[in-house]
Amino acid sequence: MIPRLTPRTGRTARPSPTGFDRRLIAPMVLGSVLNPVNSSMIAVALVPIGVAFGAPPAETVWLVSALYLATAVGQPVIGRLVDMYGPRRLYLTGAALVGVAGLLGACAPSLGWLIAARVLLGFGTSAAYPAAMRLTRTEAERTGQDSPAGVLTALAVASQTVAVVGPALGGLLIGFGGWRAVFCVNVPLSAACLILGTLRLPGTEGQRGRGVDLPGMALFAVLLVALMLFLMDPGAGRWYLPVLSAAAAAAFAVRELRVPDPFIDLRVLGGNGPLLATYLRQFLAYTTAYAFMYGYTQWLQQGRGLGAATAGLALLPLSVAALTAATLTGRREAVRAKLLVGSVLQIAGSAVLLLVRADSPLWLLLAVGVLLGVPQGLVGLATQNALYRQADPERIASAAGLLRTFMYLGALGASAATAVFYPHRADTAGLHGLALFMLAGSALLLATTLPDRSLGRPTPRKA
Template sequence: MTAVRVNGSASNESGGAFDRGLLAPMLGATVLNPINSAIIAVSLIPIARALDVRLGQAQWLVSGLYLATAVGQPVVGRLVDLFGPRRPYLVLTGLAGVAGVLGVLAPNLDVLIAARVLLGVGTCAGFPVSMYLIRSEAQRTGKASPTVVLTALAVCGQAISAVGPSLGGGLIALGGWRATFAVNIPLALFCLYVGARRLPSVRSTATLRSIDWPGVTLFTGALVAALLYLMDPELTDLYLLVIGIAAAVALVVVERRRDDPFLDVRIVSGNLPLTATYVRNMLGYTVAYTVLYGFAQWVQDGRGLSPSTAGLLQLPLALSAIAVSAITGRSPKIRNKLFVGAVVQVVVAGLLLLMHASSPLWLLFVFAAIAGIPQGLNGLGNQNAVYGQADPERIAASAGLLRTSMYIGAMTSSVVLAQLFGDDATTAGLHEVAYVLLGVAAFGVVLVVGDRSLRRVGLSG
């Protein structure tokens, strides 16, 4: 062990119950990522218009945050393991507040993208710190963490995702799009206060050299180079794609040789079912995020609705996802969940073809409610599939790679929207998006049907 608790929250003695004083910092950091992911869905159009940039360029505000999160999440997880939760938590949530200030003052898109990247890094503390605290409290008390703690974290994230777009629309109506960045300032101050008061300090002998910096560098380089090319592909910039591919190949070679790699690519070696689950998860989130962001942008540009109304239209999507998760969460039938989720995504993509500038509001609300169904099925189904398909000795790293595939899906959605919307989120562009999503969702159905391991893990009906 490199880290030993020396002081902190109220319950330091062995035994007793879970220290509920830890819930405030855990929930505070948990809020940061989903609220910024949800709010930007209704902010892109106002930002693009205010800064006089193409909508395709503004998509970097989405991909920039997810790029930072994809890289930052595993790094922060390692930092928390090495140094304990307090210092990483305070530094990162502080960065989220700085990003909020930078976003409020940003004079142009480049600075705003930098703010979103910084925000992505700042929101990385929630998950690893929460998992560390849950594990350490279980060791301290000798008891499994109460279900209410895990439930509170899950419900908090889902609730914020549900109200985020509506909150974003309201903030834009009250104070313009800059208010959607300002919301991070009080949240960060709250996290700094409760984190400083309640998180335990630890004594650590570890150093930053324990982190796989070559792996971090190659992973970042591969994603950045690929995104730079795919967001605005030109023949003269083809070298960026070559750099991205070369960095990805080098990443695989380097990580296979390390004992403690940043990205454990050995997880998928010879495990085709697990590889299929990662691909299926990436495809599912590509559709989900493209619908989430693309629909919110189209109802403003193509349908002519206000950001506040666009935010309200996202509410049935999130609520149906929460309801489906709650209803089906206890069912062991993973294959059925994934099959229905994949098929409904095909339906959702097809329904986008019915959208026009004169589409009635009731149709938009019905569409949003249907679009939430696969979100409530696919995420939970793929998560459970990983636990059945992965090597038990590498389950934590396997779960981390599942989150990485989700972030890559989110970035892929930015590429799709940047290419097909271009300057404006028109109805014609939305229909082009629909055709792409039909292909992606159909491939997802094929991966579910062809994955026989979903039966063998003993979790399907």
């Protein structure tokens, strides 16, 4: 059974509300936006950081990659710890790490120390989303009201909103206090999470097993890091990385199938076809989404000749469309409908991208953003709701973390595709090649959704 809320030692138990405890929403949302705000703010800080340390773009890009790597590994690992020990302590530990990382970045004497701060940020920001999913499941079990759509929508919309305003916030902070302010802002954010988490998050008993599967977690980390490092810079000279990843995957499978309390229960996961399909859809959807964000932005600057600020404004319809779609449809699960509409619009947007040229009218450039923005709002909500229904309730946090991992794999796959189609510069021919790549991924997304009738009314799995 899912654990019930229990009073914390030494504190008077507060009366439990009959519905979802809305006091939980503020710490859940604030914690969940720590990752997207740090992912997006750094975009405007790369150049001044490079100037400060005399580092070229090939080195400063590790400030982005380090966060992706740490978060992709950290989300499912910390999610498993949330399942085992309860969300409160992991949430507070993660929030404290964010504060330490902020101080480290603010005082960093070199680029290497900054990269270390970003790794620490990645792990620190990995706790809140799995903790939020665990709390949502626990509240549904406590109240007997299985209607988390509004809460899940709040998490998704908050993350999308912060990702949109992150670059503007980063620019303001840099203008006010230099690039170190981008790291300093994590200190008050961390403090707010610690205060709200301490005051509002309930003490819960996790599903303790026979112990933490440290060897399984380590093999998973090797598997994922080697794969992601290869995707970041694929080439024949790095052949050893996919080999190492494959060897770690084999050892991980053997380990997880033999231990009594594995990090990822491959027997249960292998028998949960709907959840595996959700992970695949997450990967396909975000590969297309990030390919457009990376590739189209570069083309607007090099192929169309727009300045960086103007290119950013040209992507504003993408963000507005995603937020609007998520906000308007969030209270209705409609998982299959959202996936179908989202995949069809991704196909349409990718096809229209084939018509874009250097002399295309402005309305067409903006329309592509709208077409590909709506699926971001729809598919993100759909996969999140599907996972909530399909995952083993006792492992909901680790399953949610793994969902985020597949999103980051999609981001790195998109980055690798962008490098292939733009070998020298982002020209129109390369953009059209990238559009065909996106079209293929979107068609696969539709093909995995169309025959899956189980998505119409996904039934929650029982503990």
